[in-house]
Amino acid sequence: MIRSVGHTPTRAWHHAHRRRAKHSALLLLTLLALALILGAAGYFAGVAWQALALGLWQSTYRLAGGYVIGLALGAGIALGIGWTKLASGLFPLFDLLQNVPSFAVLPIFVYFWGYSDFMIILFTATGVMWPILFAVLTAIKSAHEDLNDAATIFGARGWRRIGSYLAPLSFPAIITGSVVGLAIGWESVIGAEIIGGVGGIGGFINAAGSVGVTPALFAGILGILAVVFAANRLLWAPLLSDSARHYAE
């Protein structure tokens, strides 16, 4: 599974990240172009597009729900305790919890909530939260002492410290943690859908694979790639760029 993604972003790191993002965008575009060619050649003629779109929508909103809860939990806990002595004490516990294979605890979620939307959203949240939590904790712990002192001396004390200093300080960590967390989130959503045999893109590709309808299987995977690509280009790339512009040393 993951692991610590927190660090102070440097200009070099952002350049490298942008280069990687550019390469993966190029790869995705190539795949989508290939899909379009195959589609034009009639390869996807038998695909149930409506079912695929519905499945993508179901999985995306489960992921979005899981992300919102995971972000609130991960960032909330890290911002709440990261600046206190409690953080050092709880770090080993968090480390232990995040190392538990996520699908090992899936039966617990199923036991309480069955194979429902709510269960998949909660299960996804528990995967998304850890990279965000560790990234924010690390960002707070590795903040330059002078910056901490400046915040204190100019009045960012007590609970006001969280909103006025720690939250903006942790912004790049929240972004990088979110990117990693969402990758895990996709795994959780699709895995839970396949295991549970419920609707969603996981259920769609599982059904397509089981009966050997490979065009539908590939169309489902390409659909996931298209959503991931759109989210990266429209949301994460601008946020990473903003983070690079303002935070790089």
Added chain:
Amino acid sequence: MQSDMSADATTAFALSRVSARFDDERDKSVLALRDITLSAAKGSFVSLSGPSGAGKSTLLRVLLGFMRARGGHIVRNFSRPGMVFQNYALFPWATALENVAFGLKMSGVERAARLKKAREKLAEVGLAHLEHHYPAELSGGQKQRVGLARALAIEPDLLILDEPFSNLDTITAEDLKHDLLKLWRQYGMTILMVNHLIPDSVELSDEVVLMSAHPGEVKKTITIELPRPRDPRAPDFYRYVDLLTEELKKLG
């Protein structure tokens, strides 16, 4: 350790036999300061000089209450300390204007009033035209001026400068020194400056406190009895520079 407000209205702060320890990276307790006795009159300009490891920055942290002293007595007759940092310590997510207004925002000053005041302070340090720039878009000298404006915005009664010129080129440092003296005369606050550059200490300070290292101890306090404005080319100026250089050499 005791800490209180003294009845002596002429003293900005006083430390009496203050010691401090910190844990190093191997969690070993290290004595950073031993029996520090030091005071500054209100409105005075005091410099701290000494070799690396003399605990100068630790002393500032203890004085500000960021670090606990182990024994001794501290009098703090200041209520609004401001600080300018060697590495600027500007908030990278905030513009120059927002950085300068930060302390005012934390004090609950209403938005329009704090932005107006922040603009005034930026103008005082000659950066009115850069208010929308982020720290990453500023030069070292500009960042240090924003840091100075941020400290001045809260109208500090004690201004602490932690090696404010060490990351700047000579010309920028000279300009900033000139502005600093002007602002000190204008505001009349007490200034405590950590500084390695002896000519700067002689040019700016009323008193220079010399510290030795491992652990940090105050070895000597030298009063600079030169009229202001000081001429860095005057023979008396050089005599003080020589005196301080010799004393610092003795301290290693």
